[in-house]
Amino acid sequence: MNSKLVLLAVGIVVALVLIIGRRGDVVAPQSTSVSPQMSAVAPVAAPIAFPQATNMAMVVEPGMSAGGGAMAALESPLPNFVPRKLKVFEGHWQGMDGRLMTEELARKLNYPRGVQGVLLGEVTLNAAFSGLLGGDVVVRIDDTPVTNMEDFQAATRNVANRSEARISVIRKDNRPGTPVLRKLTVVLREAEGGLGFAQLEGAPMILPGDPRPHGYRGACTDCHPVGQGFELAPDPDLISLPPPAITRDAVTRGVSPHEIRGPCEACHVIN
Numbered sequence: 414m415n416s417k418l419v420l421l422a423v424g425i426v427v428a429l430v431l432i433i434g435r436r437g438d439v440v441a442p443q444s445t446s447v448s449p450q451m452s453a454v455a456p457v458a459a460p461i462a463f464p465q466a467t468n469m470a471m472v473v474e475p476g477m478s479a480g481g482g483a484m485a486a487l488e489s490p491l492p493n494f495v496p497r498k499l500k501v502f503e504g505h506w507q508g509m510d511g512r513l514m515t516e517e518l519a520r521k522l523n524y525p526r527g528v529q530g531v532l533l534g535e536v537t538l539n540a541a542f543s544g545l546l547g548g549d550v551v552v553r554i555d556d557t558p559v560t561n562m563e564d565f566q567a568a569t570r571n572v573a574n575r576s577e578a579r580i581s582v583i584r585k586d587n588r589p590g591t592p593v594l595r596k597l598t599v600v601l602r603e604a605e606g607g608l609g610f611a612q613l614e615g616a617p618m619i620l621p622g623d624p625r626p627h628g629y630r631g632a633c634t635d636c637h638p639v640g641q642g643f644e645l646a647p648d649p650d651l652i653s654l655p656p657p658a659i660t661r662d663a664v665t666r667g668v669s670p671h672e673i674r675g676p677c678e679a680c681h682v683i684n
């Protein structure tokens with residue numbers, strides 16, 4: 414009698430262990446596949462657990478990082494987090510420097526709501542020769558409508574081998590008051606072998622602790638890679654190269670190639 418009870422108890426325990434063990438088996442792989450975000454955050458994350466992103470080793474030579482001490486303090490043990498699928502924002506084609514027109518941008522720049530297309534920030538080269546201007550919103554390339562960056566690239570592919578294409582834009586009259594919009598079409602020409610197609614770019618890489626300088630736009634990693642960056646700092650676009658060392662003589666004579674910016678020693682090393 415007693416031994417039968419003991420056997421029964423042992424049987425129940427064994428059965429429970431098996432069931433729990435099984436469950437564990439089933440649960441474990443799920444938990445790694447449903448929480449990619451978690452594995453990105455955990456420093457011990459195995460790279461294979463992360464289908465949407467590449468964790469790249471960063472090469473940061475001690476003392477070489479831009480900004481010196483400040484950067485060293487910000488260095489994080491996390492690898493760079495580069496999502497596979499990033500929204501694109503910028504495109505470059507034939508001297509056009511364009512970005513996606515968004516509601517937020519329309520509001521900031523006083524375009525009417527609902528304008529869709531690619532806003533040209535800057536035009537140079539053939540784009541400038543064609544008569545395009547910064548501020549124009551590209552809405553059509555030949556017969557292909559353009560409402561976003563992907564359209565823009567696809568439309569440029571259609572004309573890549575041609576030597577000219579019609580570009581339709583919305584141009585805003587910048588006189589004060591309610592903006593007046595005009596639609597106009599210019600002809601873009603490329604003399605030397607084809608117009609080629611646009612190259613796209615995403616938002617810049619940000620540091621894990623960066624505050625956002627813009628309104629809420631969704632999960633940061635929809636648009637930004639996160640990490641120490643592959644960017645050259647300071648940004649060469651801004652020509653904010655570090656001020657060179659100047660001589661004591663230049664200071665006493667007040668010789669400066671630039672406008673008055675304040676006391677020389679605030680920015681320059683003086684030898």
Ligand code: HEC
Pocket residue numbers: 500502615616617618619623624625626627630631632633634635636637
């Ligand atoms: C829908 C896309 C999108 C989302 C989501 C987004 N950003 Fe941005 N962010 C951008 C773009 C595009 C820029 C480039 C300048 C601009 O448009 O304001 C930018 C600029 C920045 C910059 C300046 C970077 C530089 O080098 O100039 C920082 C910092 C930043 N974002 C942080 C964040 C943070 C933090 C989040 C999440 C809370 C976030 N962003 C979410 C698109 C996005």
Ligand code: HEC
Pocket residue numbers: 652653654655656657658659663664667668669670671674675676677678679680681
């Ligand atoms: C707020 C920062 C700032 C201040 C203050 C400042 N400079 Fe400069 N200076 C710069 C930067 C940045 C450059 C690099 C070129 C540029 O951006 O114009 C520069 C370049 C120079 C150069 C050219 C050096 C070279 O080798 O090319 C001279 C000379 C110079 N500054 C003199 C002065 C003098 C003299 C003063 C004080 C009266 C002064 N600066 C104050 C930021 C500053």
